[in-house]
Each structure stands twice: as structure tokens, then as C-alpha cells.
Amino acid sequence: MPTIQPQIHSLGDSRAGSTEMAALYAELLSLREEVAEEAGAAFTEQLQAKDLDASETRRTLNLLHYLALRRRDLRPLQRRLMVQGLSSLGRLEGRVLPTLDAVLATLAPHADTTTPHARPNEDTFFFGEAALAREAERLLGAAPAHRRGRIMVTLPGDAAGRPEFIEDLVRRGMNIARINSAHDDPECWLAMAGHVRAAAQKFGSPVKILMDIAGPKIRTEKVLPEKKLKLQLGDMLRLVANGEPFLDNEVKASASVSLPEIVTRLSIGDRVRYDDGKLEGTVEALTRGEALIRVNRCKTGGTRLKPEKGLNLPDTVLGLSPLTAKDETDLATVVTCADMIGYSFVSRPEDIDLLEAALEKLPPRKTPLGLVAKIEHPQAVHNLPALIAAAAGSHRPFGVMIARGDLAAELGFERVAEMQEEILWICEAASVPTIWATQVLEDLVKDGLPSRGEMTDAAMAARAECVMLNKGPAVAEAVELLDYLLAKMDEHMVKKTPMLRALNSW
Structure with a gap:
């Protein structure tokens, strides 16, 4: 030696x-x-x-x-x-x-x-650390004794008629139920909220309810051709602001859109991404009410154009209000059955003021409605400190959702990991709780078997105060697995700080 x-x-x-x-x-x-x-x-x-x-x-x-x-x-x-x-x-x-x-x-x-x-x-x-724990409890409810992070689950519409399904989620570890008002109707939302409250009371486990308001829909509507044609690299796609989609000798696929601004505010060279980035193209030509887009990235084997799929325009300033007439109507239901509201398309401090003005028109609540700003666009990332400051003036519980699906489509897949880290840091600096969202344990939720990569992703999600699971056939199994993963990771790390627990594998 x-x-x-x-x-x-x-x-x-x-x-x-x-x-x-x-x-x-x-x-x-x-x-x-x-x-x-x-x-x-x-x-x-x-x-x-x-x-x-x-x-x-x-x-x-x-x-x-x-x-x-x-x-x-x-x-x-x-x-x-x-x-x-x-x-x-x-x-x-x-x-x-x-x-x-x-x-x-x-x-x-x-x-x-x-x-x-x-x-x-x-x-x-340690004031900031204590303040973050306090703010997380105000917004998200008390954390379970065995883990710091909460688990949020997006409820499917048929949960309105399946109270036993919601009971199973609560029993396995769901702490927050998410209801998306972009789908279904007030009767359905109220039924789901009632089942959540009943299950929480049955198990003696407090469960919060988050309701998303839909915001402006940026999606395809009617598409041509109706047959199963797949767009390939180099193909031309036409988007139509108004009227029916149509084809010609050069254009293989066409779609009408949910909002005319999606087309009319494009410029030559702007990028257009379809269905969470499954296809990307660049605007090559513009005529009145139409945009011709050349496909420069798509899935291997091509990408099929379908109705009701999201469009992202990372280079285009749309100037859309994040609060639509439908949202203002839906708020009347939100304030009666939710603990917090998910605010889509928020990107400027003025957007916070806009929502506050709409809430002022509604009957007062016994407890303040929490606000979750969904960070989905580059402008929202850039303005995040200003959004946090604007929310502080409202004195209501406030948090940030890292909407990684839209962020990836807006910023590019290569930048989303960097941005999610920076958002975590900024929010920790302000003692603002975060929700890690989009495609967590997606393979498990949909197919019953997780991939290796998503297991690591789920473990890293423990740095947020809440992790969101989307709906799917095996979501209950995903809740149980995530409950275990978050508890284990808490023994090793809180935020960026290693806990130095004794290692027992060697």
C-alpha cells in the first residue's frame, strides 16, 4: 500500500x-x-x-x-x-x-x-426555505408525512361518472386533482369536484382541486386530405385563416385553424410547429388569409395532419388575450369548486391584472383562490420575474407550472431542459412553489410500462413542490410509483442540496 x-x-x-x-x-x-x-x-x-x-x-x-x-x-x-x-x-x-x-x-x-x-x-x-414551504402549503395543501412533493393528476371527463376511480387515486397518493375546462362542461366539472371532496373526506386526506381555464385555442380544425397521408421532409402544407382548407398540385395537405391570427400574423421565415413538435416547417409564402409552409422536420416515416392538434409559432407575436369570453364564463364555476386556477398563455404582468379584474366581478370566496401561472412561451420565460412580482401584489397563493410540452414546442427540444432548470431556480429565489408538468411517466400512464428515461425524469421532478401526471389507462399505477419515487428522492436531495444520507448499496 x-x-x-x-x-x-x-x-x-x-x-x-x-x-x-x-x-x-x-x-x-x-x-x-x-x-x-x-x-x-x-x-x-x-x-x-x-x-x-x-x-x-x-x-x-x-x-x-x-x-x-x-x-x-x-x-x-x-x-x-x-x-x-x-x-x-x-x-x-x-x-x-x-x-x-x-x-x-x-x-x-x-x-x-x-x-x-x-x-x-x-x-x-433559512428564511427563504421556510417561506417556500409555507407558500407551497398555502397553494398546494400540506405535504404528506413521507414526502415533500405533491402529486397532481389530470382527471378524464368520464371521471364525472366514476367516483370509485377518483377514490382509487386518492388512496394511492393523489394530493391534487386537475380539471381542464377546455374539455367537458360545468355539470361534468362539478360532478368531478364533488367526487374529489367526497374521496378526500372518506380517506381523511386533504385533496386540492386545480381548474385550468382554456385560453385561446391555437389548433388545427378541418384538414385535407381525409385519407391517411403523411407529410414528409420537403412537402408543402397550407394553413387557411378562414373558410375551407384546399389542395393543389404543390400542396399535399391543408388545414383551417381555430383563430385567424395564427395565419394572418405570420411572416416569411417564421417557424410553425405542429402537435408538440412532431412536425416543424418554415413559412415560404403568404397570400391573403393563407400561409404556405415547407416541412423541414418531422417524425421518421412522416407525420399525419389531424384536426384538433396544437400549433406553436415560436417566432410570431400573436397579441392574443390569454382570457377569452369562454374563460370569463367558466370562471363562475371555477370559483365555486376549485382551490386554484391554472392560467394558460399568461406572459405579461398585465395578464395577471386582467384575470384579477375578471375575478373581482364574481362573488367573494371564504378562502382566496390560488393562482398557477402556466409558463408555456418564450415571452413568459423572459417575463417570469415580472409575473412573480405582479402576483405578489395580489396576496393570493401563487405558483408556477413548468409546462414542458409547450415550452419544448416553442423553444425547441434542445433548450427545454435548460429552461426548466432556470425556472426552478428563479422560483426558488422568490419562494414560489413549482409544478413539474407534461409527460411525466407518460409511457407508464398510457401503456402500463415506464421507460428507463422517464423513471429518471420522474426522480428529478422531486425538486419541484408538485408533479403532474396526465390522464391515461394506468394513471393509478403511476400515482403509486411516483409516490414511492418522490419519497426515496427526498432522502437524497432537496432542490439542489444533497442530503448525504448513508448509502446502503456498498
């Missing part, structure tokens, strides 16, 4: 170490003052006039501190701190200034100075 020689440290090494500590201290103190100044100025300019309580103010300021800090490349500083055995700054989302102050307080004696910022106590250091 090789002998490890002891390291002998000279006086020169000690002096060099002190010099490095002093340099680190000066750099970190300068960084801390810049971050505090930038965040303070942003708060005064954008949020001073808002009626925020003390907790909302602290959470919003920490978000601004985080944004100011992350505009800088911290990698060189982080590595130098790691060598000294100090905080790497890699897990400070919920505690920006407290982390910087704690490191400064440790560096100061080695730099032969005193820091102007006191070392934070434990309550101050």
Missing part, C-alpha cells in the same frame, strides 16, 4: 494563503454591495408602490438579489472559494445576501479585517 507523505507548510505558504483570503474578501464584499445596490434600485423603481407585506417584500428582494447576482459569471470566484473550503455559492437561490454575509464573516478574520455585515443567524439564513 503506498505511503501518503504529510504536507509540510512553510511560512511562505501561510502568507500566500492570507493574501488570497484578503483578495477573496475584497472581491466578495464588492460583489455583495453591487448586488444589494442593483436590487434595491430595481425594487424602488418597480415595486415600491405595491402593497407588499413584510414576507412578500423579503421574498421579492431576494429574487432581485438573485437576478443581479446571476447576471455575473461567478465560476472563477466559486472555484477559488471551494479551494479554501468555503461555500461554493452554488445553492444560494433562497438566501442570496445571507450566504454572501456568512462567507464574508468567515473570510474576515483571515483577511485581518471586520465585515460590515453581521453573520446571519439560522432563522435569517
